[in-house]
Amino acid sequence: MFFRSTMLAFALAAALPATAQEAPLAPSTALFVGNSYNYYNNSLHNQVRRLAQEAMGEGSEGYVFRSITISGGSLAHHPVAFYLEPANIGMKSVELLILQGHSGAALEPARTESFRAAVAAAVDAAEAKGTRVALYMTHARGREHPDYSPDHAAMIAALYRETAEAEGAILLPVGDAFEEARRRRPDARFVVDYDHHHPNPAGTYLAAVTIMATLYGKSPVGLKYDANGAVDAETKAFLQQVAHDVVLGASGG
Structure with missing residues:
Protein backbone atom coordinates (compact mmCIF):
# COMPACT_ATOMS: atom_id res chain seq x y z
CA MET A 1 0.00 0.00 0.00
CA PHE A 2 2.85 2.39 0.84
CA PHE A 3 4.50 1.67 -2.52
CA ARG A 4 1.25 2.20 -4.39
CA SER A 5 0.50 5.48 -2.59
CA THR A 6 4.04 6.74 -3.07
CA MET A 7 4.06 5.93 -6.77
CA LEU A 8 0.65 7.53 -7.24
CA ALA A 9 1.82 10.71 -5.55
CA PHE A 10 4.87 10.75 -7.83
CA ALA A 11 2.75 10.14 -10.92
CA LEU A 12 0.33 12.94 -10.07
CA ALA A 13 3.17 15.33 -9.31
CA ALA A 14 4.76 14.50 -12.65
CA ALA A 15 1.50 14.90 -14.57
CA LEU A 16 0.33 18.25 -13.25
CA PRO A 17 3.15 20.49 -14.54
CA ALA A 18 2.84 19.06 -18.06
CA THR A 19 -0.87 19.82 -18.07
CA ALA A 20 -0.29 23.33 -16.83
CA GLN A 21 2.52 24.18 -19.26
CA GLU A 22 0.67 23.59 -22.53
CA ALA A 23 -2.40 25.55 -23.52
CA PRO A 24 -5.47 23.32 -23.96
CA LEU A 25 -5.97 22.14 -27.53
CA ALA A 26 -9.80 22.37 -27.40
CA PRO A 27 -10.42 20.27 -30.54
CA SER A 28 -13.66 20.43 -32.47
CA THR A 29 -12.87 17.17 -34.28
CA ALA A 30 -11.30 14.09 -32.75
CA LEU A 31 -10.77 10.44 -33.58
CA PHE A 32 -10.52 7.89 -30.76
CA VAL A 33 -8.56 4.74 -31.66
CA GLY A 34 -8.34 1.77 -29.32
CA ASN A 35 -10.28 -1.24 -28.11
CA SER A 36 -13.15 -2.16 -25.80
CA TYR A 37 -11.98 0.29 -23.11
CA ASN A 38 -13.31 2.91 -25.53
CA TYR A 39 -16.58 1.37 -26.62
CA TYR A 40 -18.05 0.27 -23.28
CA ASN A 41 -20.99 2.29 -21.90
CA ASN A 42 -22.20 3.90 -25.13
CA SER A 43 -18.63 4.72 -26.16
CA LEU A 44 -16.21 7.10 -24.51
CA HIS A 45 -16.08 9.49 -27.46
CA ASN A 46 -19.78 10.28 -27.11
CA GLN A 47 -19.38 11.17 -23.45
CA VAL A 48 -16.31 13.35 -24.01
CA ARG A 49 -18.12 15.23 -26.78
CA ARG A 50 -21.20 15.85 -24.64
CA LEU A 51 -19.09 17.07 -21.73
CA ALA A 52 -17.01 19.31 -24.00
CA GLN A 53 -20.10 20.84 -25.57
CA GLU A 54 -21.57 21.64 -22.17
CA ALA A 55 -18.29 23.03 -20.85
CA MET A 56 -17.52 25.13 -23.94
CA GLY A 57 -21.06 26.38 -24.56
CA GLU A 58 -22.01 28.36 -27.64
CA GLY A 59 -20.13 27.43 -30.79
CA SER A 60 -19.54 23.80 -29.81
CA GLU A 61 -22.65 22.37 -31.48
CA GLY A 62 -20.72 21.15 -34.50
CA TYR A 63 -18.12 19.08 -32.66
CA VAL A 64 -17.47 15.82 -34.52
CA PHE A 65 -15.91 12.95 -32.56
CA ARG A 66 -15.59 9.43 -33.94
CA SER A 67 -14.27 6.16 -32.60
CA ILE A 68 -12.64 3.13 -34.22
CA THR A 69 -12.12 0.14 -31.98
CA ILE A 70 -10.96 -3.47 -32.26
CA SER A 71 -12.08 -5.79 -29.48
CA GLY A 72 -9.01 -6.98 -27.59
CA GLY A 73 -6.87 -5.09 -30.07
CA SER A 74 -3.52 -3.35 -29.76
CA LEU A 75 -2.54 -0.14 -31.51
CA ALA A 76 -0.43 -2.14 -33.97
CA HIS A 77 -3.66 -3.62 -35.35
CA ALA A 110 6.79 -7.57 -26.41
CA ARG A 111 3.61 -5.53 -25.98
CA THR A 112 5.63 -2.56 -24.73
CA GLU A 113 7.87 -2.63 -27.79
CA SER A 114 4.85 -2.93 -30.06
CA PHE A 115 3.11 -0.04 -28.29
CA ARG A 116 6.07 2.31 -28.65
CA ALA A 117 6.50 1.46 -32.33
CA ALA A 118 2.80 1.85 -33.09
CA VAL A 119 2.63 5.24 -31.37
CA ALA A 120 5.71 6.46 -33.25
CA ALA A 121 4.21 5.38 -36.58
CA ALA A 122 0.86 6.98 -35.72
CA VAL A 123 2.57 10.24 -34.77
CA ASP A 124 4.40 10.29 -38.11
CA ALA A 125 1.13 9.72 -39.97
CA ALA A 126 -0.65 12.37 -37.91
CA GLU A 127 2.07 14.98 -38.38
CA ALA A 128 1.82 14.53 -42.15
CA LYS A 129 -1.84 15.58 -41.89
CA GLY A 130 -1.37 18.38 -39.36
CA THR A 131 -3.08 16.31 -36.66
CA ARG A 132 -2.09 16.35 -32.99
CA VAL A 133 -1.82 13.12 -31.02
CA ALA A 134 -2.90 12.36 -27.47
CA LEU A 135 -2.23 9.20 -25.48
CA TYR A 136 -5.04 7.84 -23.34
CA MET A 137 -3.28 6.37 -20.29
CA THR A 138 -5.27 3.26 -19.45
CA HIS A 139 -6.25 2.27 -15.91
CA ALA A 140 -4.83 -0.66 -13.98
CA ARG A 141 -6.96 -3.75 -13.57
CA GLY A 142 -8.99 -4.19 -10.40
CA ARG A 143 -7.64 -5.98 -7.33
CA GLU A 144 -9.85 -9.00 -7.99
CA HIS A 145 -8.37 -9.59 -11.46
CA PRO A 146 -6.22 -12.76 -11.52
CA ASP A 147 -3.27 -10.84 -12.99
CA TYR A 148 -3.52 -7.88 -10.60
CA SER A 149 -0.32 -6.47 -9.14
CA PRO A 150 -0.04 -3.31 -7.02
CA ASP A 151 2.78 -1.98 -9.19
CA HIS A 152 0.88 -2.16 -12.48
CA ALA A 153 -0.61 1.35 -12.21
CA ALA A 154 2.84 2.89 -11.88
CA MET A 155 4.17 0.81 -14.78
CA ILE A 156 1.33 1.91 -17.04
CA ALA A 157 1.71 5.55 -16.04
CA ALA A 158 5.46 5.46 -16.69
CA LEU A 159 5.07 3.95 -20.16
CA TYR A 160 2.45 6.46 -21.27
CA ARG A 161 4.26 9.41 -19.75
CA GLU A 162 7.62 8.47 -21.28
CA THR A 163 6.09 7.76 -24.69
CA ALA A 164 4.08 10.98 -24.71
CA GLU A 165 7.21 12.97 -23.90
CA ALA A 166 9.30 11.16 -26.51
CA GLU A 167 6.70 11.64 -29.26
CA GLY A 168 5.48 15.13 -28.34
CA ALA A 169 1.99 13.81 -27.62
CA ILE A 170 -0.59 15.12 -25.16
CA LEU A 171 -0.96 12.90 -22.10
CA LEU A 172 -4.50 12.08 -20.97
CA PRO A 173 -4.00 10.86 -17.36
CA VAL A 174 -7.00 8.55 -17.10
CA GLY A 175 -5.01 5.91 -15.24
CA ASP A 176 -3.90 8.48 -12.67
CA ALA A 177 -7.52 9.53 -12.16
CA PHE A 178 -8.57 5.92 -11.56
CA GLU A 179 -5.85 5.48 -8.94
CA GLU A 180 -6.82 8.69 -7.20
CA ALA A 181 -10.49 7.68 -7.18
CA ARG A 182 -9.53 4.29 -5.78
CA ARG A 183 -7.38 5.93 -3.11
CA ARG A 184 -10.22 8.21 -2.00
CA ARG A 185 -12.85 5.46 -2.10
CA PRO A 186 -11.16 2.06 -1.71
CA ASP A 187 -14.47 0.19 -1.70
CA ALA A 188 -15.91 1.89 -4.79
CA ARG A 189 -16.03 0.08 -8.13
CA PHE A 190 -14.87 1.64 -11.39
CA VAL A 191 -14.61 -1.61 -13.39
CA VAL A 192 -17.21 -4.29 -14.07
CA ASP A 193 -17.56 -7.15 -11.61
CA TYR A 194 -17.51 -9.94 -14.19
CA ASP A 195 -13.93 -9.38 -15.43
CA HIS A 196 -12.49 -6.71 -13.11
CA HIS A 197 -10.86 -4.63 -15.81
CA HIS A 198 -13.35 -3.17 -18.31
CA PRO A 199 -14.82 0.14 -17.13
CA ASN A 200 -18.27 0.24 -15.60
CA PRO A 201 -20.42 3.37 -16.14
CA ALA A 202 -18.58 5.24 -13.37
CA GLY A 203 -15.22 4.25 -14.87
CA THR A 204 -16.12 5.46 -18.35
CA TYR A 205 -17.49 8.69 -16.91
CA LEU A 206 -14.27 9.22 -14.94
CA ALA A 207 -12.25 8.70 -18.12
CA ALA A 208 -14.49 11.15 -19.98
CA VAL A 209 -14.30 13.98 -17.46
CA THR A 210 -10.52 13.50 -17.17
CA ILE A 211 -10.06 13.71 -20.93
CA MET A 212 -12.38 16.70 -21.26
CA ALA A 213 -10.57 18.61 -18.51
CA THR A 214 -7.19 17.88 -20.09
CA LEU A 215 -8.11 18.82 -23.65
CA TYR A 216 -10.22 21.89 -22.91
CA GLY A 217 -8.72 23.20 -19.66
CA LYS A 218 -12.21 23.39 -18.19
CA SER A 219 -13.20 22.02 -14.81
CA PRO A 220 -15.87 19.34 -15.04
CA VAL A 221 -17.12 20.24 -11.56
CA GLY A 222 -20.77 21.25 -11.75
CA LEU A 223 -21.47 19.95 -15.25
CA LYS A 224 -24.96 18.51 -15.61
CA TYR A 225 -24.19 15.71 -18.05
CA ASP A 226 -24.54 12.34 -16.27
CA ALA A 227 -24.13 9.84 -19.10
CA ASN A 228 -27.86 9.84 -19.70
CA GLY A 229 -28.62 8.87 -16.12
CA ALA A 230 -26.02 6.08 -15.91
CA VAL A 231 -24.16 7.89 -13.10
CA ASP A 232 -26.02 9.09 -10.01
CA ALA A 233 -25.64 12.67 -8.78
CA GLU A 234 -23.35 11.91 -5.84
CA THR A 235 -21.03 9.68 -7.87
CA LYS A 236 -20.98 12.23 -10.68
CA ALA A 237 -19.88 14.99 -8.32
CA PHE A 238 -17.16 12.76 -6.84
CA LEU A 239 -15.77 11.78 -10.24
CA GLN A 240 -15.85 15.37 -11.49
CA GLN A 241 -13.85 16.48 -8.46
CA VAL A 242 -11.28 13.71 -8.90
CA ALA A 243 -10.75 14.68 -12.55
CA HIS A 244 -10.49 18.35 -11.62
CA ASP A 245 -7.87 17.64 -8.97
CA VAL A 246 -5.79 15.28 -11.11
CA VAL A 247 -5.79 17.48 -14.22
CA LEU A 248 -6.13 21.05 -12.98
CA GLY A 249 -4.69 20.75 -9.49
CA ALA A 250 -6.14 19.93 -6.09
CA SER A 251 -8.59 22.57 -4.96
CA GLY A 252 -9.25 21.19 -1.50
CA GLY A 253 -12.78 20.25 -2.57
Whole structure:
Protein backbone atom coordinates (compact mmCIF):
# COMPACT_ATOMS: atom_id res chain seq x y z
CA MET A 1 0.00 0.00 0.00
CA PHE A 2 2.85 2.39 0.84
CA PHE A 3 4.50 1.67 -2.52
CA ARG A 4 1.25 2.20 -4.39
CA SER A 5 0.50 5.48 -2.59
CA THR A 6 4.04 6.74 -3.07
CA MET A 7 4.06 5.93 -6.77
CA LEU A 8 0.65 7.53 -7.24
CA ALA A 9 1.82 10.71 -5.55
CA PHE A 10 4.87 10.75 -7.83
CA ALA A 11 2.75 10.14 -10.92
CA LEU A 12 0.33 12.94 -10.07
CA ALA A 13 3.17 15.33 -9.31
CA ALA A 14 4.76 14.50 -12.65
CA ALA A 15 1.50 14.90 -14.57
CA LEU A 16 0.33 18.25 -13.25
CA PRO A 17 3.15 20.49 -14.54
CA ALA A 18 2.84 19.06 -18.06
CA THR A 19 -0.87 19.82 -18.07
CA ALA A 20 -0.29 23.33 -16.83
CA GLN A 21 2.52 24.18 -19.26
CA GLU A 22 0.67 23.59 -22.53
CA ALA A 23 -2.40 25.55 -23.52
CA PRO A 24 -5.47 23.32 -23.96
CA LEU A 25 -5.97 22.14 -27.53
CA ALA A 26 -9.80 22.37 -27.40
CA PRO A 27 -10.42 20.27 -30.54
CA SER A 28 -13.66 20.43 -32.47
CA THR A 29 -12.87 17.17 -34.28
CA ALA A 30 -11.30 14.09 -32.75
CA LEU A 31 -10.77 10.44 -33.58
CA PHE A 32 -10.52 7.89 -30.76
CA VAL A 33 -8.56 4.74 -31.66
CA GLY A 34 -8.34 1.77 -29.32
CA ASN A 35 -10.28 -1.24 -28.11
CA SER A 36 -13.15 -2.16 -25.80
CA TYR A 37 -11.98 0.29 -23.11
CA ASN A 38 -13.31 2.91 -25.53
CA TYR A 39 -16.58 1.37 -26.62
CA TYR A 40 -18.05 0.27 -23.28
CA ASN A 41 -20.99 2.29 -21.90
CA ASN A 42 -22.20 3.90 -25.13
CA SER A 43 -18.63 4.72 -26.16
CA LEU A 44 -16.21 7.10 -24.51
CA HIS A 45 -16.08 9.49 -27.46
CA ASN A 46 -19.78 10.28 -27.11
CA GLN A 47 -19.38 11.17 -23.45
CA VAL A 48 -16.31 13.35 -24.01
CA ARG A 49 -18.12 15.23 -26.78
CA ARG A 50 -21.20 15.85 -24.64
CA LEU A 51 -19.09 17.07 -21.73
CA ALA A 52 -17.01 19.31 -24.00
CA GLN A 53 -20.10 20.84 -25.57
CA GLU A 54 -21.57 21.64 -22.17
CA ALA A 55 -18.29 23.03 -20.85
CA MET A 56 -17.52 25.13 -23.94
CA GLY A 57 -21.06 26.38 -24.56
CA GLU A 58 -22.01 28.36 -27.64
CA GLY A 59 -20.13 27.43 -30.79
CA SER A 60 -19.54 23.80 -29.81
CA GLU A 61 -22.65 22.37 -31.48
CA GLY A 62 -20.72 21.15 -34.50
CA TYR A 63 -18.12 19.08 -32.66
CA VAL A 64 -17.47 15.82 -34.52
CA PHE A 65 -15.91 12.95 -32.56
CA ARG A 66 -15.59 9.43 -33.94
CA SER A 67 -14.27 6.16 -32.60
CA ILE A 68 -12.64 3.13 -34.22
CA THR A 69 -12.12 0.14 -31.98
CA ILE A 70 -10.96 -3.47 -32.26
CA SER A 71 -12.08 -5.79 -29.48
CA GLY A 72 -9.01 -6.98 -27.59
CA GLY A 73 -6.87 -5.09 -30.07
CA SER A 74 -3.52 -3.35 -29.76
CA LEU A 75 -2.54 -0.14 -31.51
CA ALA A 76 -0.43 -2.14 -33.97
CA HIS A 77 -3.66 -3.62 -35.35
CA HIS A 78 -4.97 -0.22 -36.45
CA PRO A 79 -4.08 1.24 -39.90
CA VAL A 80 -3.88 4.76 -38.53
CA ALA A 81 -2.51 6.32 -41.73
CA PHE A 82 -5.58 4.98 -43.59
CA TYR A 83 -7.91 6.44 -40.96
CA LEU A 84 -6.40 9.89 -41.45
CA GLU A 85 -6.91 10.01 -45.21
CA PRO A 86 -9.79 12.38 -46.11
CA ALA A 87 -13.13 10.62 -46.56
CA ASN A 88 -11.93 7.14 -45.52
CA ILE A 89 -13.92 7.40 -42.30
CA GLY A 90 -16.24 10.23 -43.27
CA MET A 91 -14.24 13.05 -41.67
CA LYS A 92 -12.81 15.90 -43.72
CA SER A 93 -10.02 16.41 -41.20
CA VAL A 94 -9.01 15.33 -37.71
CA GLU A 95 -7.62 17.87 -35.27
CA LEU A 96 -6.80 15.31 -32.61
CA LEU A 97 -6.01 11.61 -32.73
CA ILE A 98 -6.47 9.87 -29.37
CA LEU A 99 -4.60 6.58 -29.01
CA GLN A 100 -5.48 3.97 -26.37
CA GLY A 101 -3.22 0.94 -26.11
CA HIS A 102 -3.87 -2.60 -24.91
CA SER A 103 -4.33 -2.98 -21.15
CA GLY A 104 -1.19 -5.12 -21.04
CA ALA A 105 0.99 -2.73 -23.05
CA ALA A 106 3.18 -1.86 -20.07
CA LEU A 107 3.14 -5.32 -18.52
CA GLU A 108 4.81 -7.50 -21.17
CA PRO A 109 8.08 -6.55 -22.98
CA ALA A 110 6.79 -7.57 -26.41
CA ARG A 111 3.61 -5.53 -25.98
CA THR A 112 5.63 -2.56 -24.73
CA GLU A 113 7.87 -2.63 -27.79
CA SER A 114 4.85 -2.93 -30.06
CA PHE A 115 3.11 -0.04 -28.29
CA ARG A 116 6.07 2.31 -28.65
CA ALA A 117 6.50 1.46 -32.33
CA ALA A 118 2.80 1.85 -33.09
CA VAL A 119 2.63 5.24 -31.37
CA ALA A 120 5.71 6.46 -33.25
CA ALA A 121 4.21 5.38 -36.58
CA ALA A 122 0.86 6.98 -35.72
CA VAL A 123 2.57 10.24 -34.77
CA ASP A 124 4.40 10.29 -38.11
CA ALA A 125 1.13 9.72 -39.97
CA ALA A 126 -0.65 12.37 -37.91
CA GLU A 127 2.07 14.98 -38.38
CA ALA A 128 1.82 14.53 -42.15
CA LYS A 129 -1.84 15.58 -41.89
CA GLY A 130 -1.37 18.38 -39.36
CA THR A 131 -3.08 16.31 -36.66
CA ARG A 132 -2.09 16.35 -32.99
CA VAL A 133 -1.82 13.12 -31.02
CA ALA A 134 -2.90 12.36 -27.47
CA LEU A 135 -2.23 9.20 -25.48
CA TYR A 136 -5.04 7.84 -23.34
CA MET A 137 -3.28 6.37 -20.29
CA THR A 138 -5.27 3.26 -19.45
CA HIS A 139 -6.25 2.27 -15.91
CA ALA A 140 -4.83 -0.66 -13.98
CA ARG A 141 -6.96 -3.75 -13.57
CA GLY A 142 -8.99 -4.19 -10.40
CA ARG A 143 -7.64 -5.98 -7.33
CA GLU A 144 -9.85 -9.00 -7.99
CA HIS A 145 -8.37 -9.59 -11.46
CA PRO A 146 -6.22 -12.76 -11.52
CA ASP A 147 -3.27 -10.84 -12.99
CA TYR A 148 -3.52 -7.88 -10.60
CA SER A 149 -0.32 -6.47 -9.14
CA PRO A 150 -0.04 -3.31 -7.02
CA ASP A 151 2.78 -1.98 -9.19
CA HIS A 152 0.88 -2.16 -12.48
CA ALA A 153 -0.61 1.35 -12.21
CA ALA A 154 2.84 2.89 -11.88
CA MET A 155 4.17 0.81 -14.78
CA ILE A 156 1.33 1.91 -17.04
CA ALA A 157 1.71 5.55 -16.04
CA ALA A 158 5.46 5.46 -16.69
CA LEU A 159 5.07 3.95 -20.16
CA TYR A 160 2.45 6.46 -21.27
CA ARG A 161 4.26 9.41 -19.75
CA GLU A 162 7.62 8.47 -21.28
CA THR A 163 6.09 7.76 -24.69
CA ALA A 164 4.08 10.98 -24.71
CA GLU A 165 7.21 12.97 -23.90
CA ALA A 166 9.30 11.16 -26.51
CA GLU A 167 6.70 11.64 -29.26
CA GLY A 168 5.48 15.13 -28.34
CA ALA A 169 1.99 13.81 -27.62
CA ILE A 170 -0.59 15.12 -25.16
CA LEU A 171 -0.96 12.90 -22.10
CA LEU A 172 -4.50 12.08 -20.97
CA PRO A 173 -4.00 10.86 -17.36
CA VAL A 174 -7.00 8.55 -17.10
CA GLY A 175 -5.01 5.91 -15.24
CA ASP A 176 -3.90 8.48 -12.67
CA ALA A 177 -7.52 9.53 -12.16
CA PHE A 178 -8.57 5.92 -11.56
CA GLU A 179 -5.85 5.48 -8.94
CA GLU A 180 -6.82 8.69 -7.20
CA ALA A 181 -10.49 7.68 -7.18
CA ARG A 182 -9.53 4.29 -5.78
CA ARG A 183 -7.38 5.93 -3.11
CA ARG A 184 -10.22 8.21 -2.00
CA ARG A 185 -12.85 5.46 -2.10
CA PRO A 186 -11.16 2.06 -1.71
CA ASP A 187 -14.47 0.19 -1.70
CA ALA A 188 -15.91 1.89 -4.79
CA ARG A 189 -16.03 0.08 -8.13
CA PHE A 190 -14.87 1.64 -11.39
CA VAL A 191 -14.61 -1.61 -13.39
CA VAL A 192 -17.21 -4.29 -14.07
CA ASP A 193 -17.56 -7.15 -11.61
CA TYR A 194 -17.51 -9.94 -14.19
CA ASP A 195 -13.93 -9.38 -15.43
CA HIS A 196 -12.49 -6.71 -13.11
CA HIS A 197 -10.86 -4.63 -15.81
CA HIS A 198 -13.35 -3.17 -18.31
CA PRO A 199 -14.82 0.14 -17.13
CA ASN A 200 -18.27 0.24 -15.60
CA PRO A 201 -20.42 3.37 -16.14
CA ALA A 202 -18.58 5.24 -13.37
CA GLY A 203 -15.22 4.25 -14.87
CA THR A 204 -16.12 5.46 -18.35
CA TYR A 205 -17.49 8.69 -16.91
CA LEU A 206 -14.27 9.22 -14.94
CA ALA A 207 -12.25 8.70 -18.12
CA ALA A 208 -14.49 11.15 -19.98
CA VAL A 209 -14.30 13.98 -17.46
CA THR A 210 -10.52 13.50 -17.17
CA ILE A 211 -10.06 13.71 -20.93
CA MET A 212 -12.38 16.70 -21.26
CA ALA A 213 -10.57 18.61 -18.51
CA THR A 214 -7.19 17.88 -20.09
CA LEU A 215 -8.11 18.82 -23.65
CA TYR A 216 -10.22 21.89 -22.91
CA GLY A 217 -8.72 23.20 -19.66
CA LYS A 218 -12.21 23.39 -18.19
CA SER A 219 -13.20 22.02 -14.81
CA PRO A 220 -15.87 19.34 -15.04
CA VAL A 221 -17.12 20.24 -11.56
CA GLY A 222 -20.77 21.25 -11.75
CA LEU A 223 -21.47 19.95 -15.25
CA LYS A 224 -24.96 18.51 -15.61
CA TYR A 225 -24.19 15.71 -18.05
CA ASP A 226 -24.54 12.34 -16.27
CA ALA A 227 -24.13 9.84 -19.10
CA ASN A 228 -27.86 9.84 -19.70
CA GLY A 229 -28.62 8.87 -16.12
CA ALA A 230 -26.02 6.08 -15.91
CA VAL A 231 -24.16 7.89 -13.10
CA ASP A 232 -26.02 9.09 -10.01
CA ALA A 233 -25.64 12.67 -8.78
CA GLU A 234 -23.35 11.91 -5.84
CA THR A 235 -21.03 9.68 -7.87
CA LYS A 236 -20.98 12.23 -10.68
CA ALA A 237 -19.88 14.99 -8.32
CA PHE A 238 -17.16 12.76 -6.84
CA LEU A 239 -15.77 11.78 -10.24
CA GLN A 240 -15.85 15.37 -11.49
CA GLN A 241 -13.85 16.48 -8.46
CA VAL A 242 -11.28 13.71 -8.90
CA ALA A 243 -10.75 14.68 -12.55
CA HIS A 244 -10.49 18.35 -11.62
CA ASP A 245 -7.87 17.64 -8.97
CA VAL A 246 -5.79 15.28 -11.11
CA VAL A 247 -5.79 17.48 -14.22
CA LEU A 248 -6.13 21.05 -12.98
CA GLY A 249 -4.69 20.75 -9.49
CA ALA A 250 -6.14 19.93 -6.09
CA SER A 251 -8.59 22.57 -4.96
CA GLY A 252 -9.25 21.19 -1.50
CA GLY A 253 -12.78 20.25 -2.57
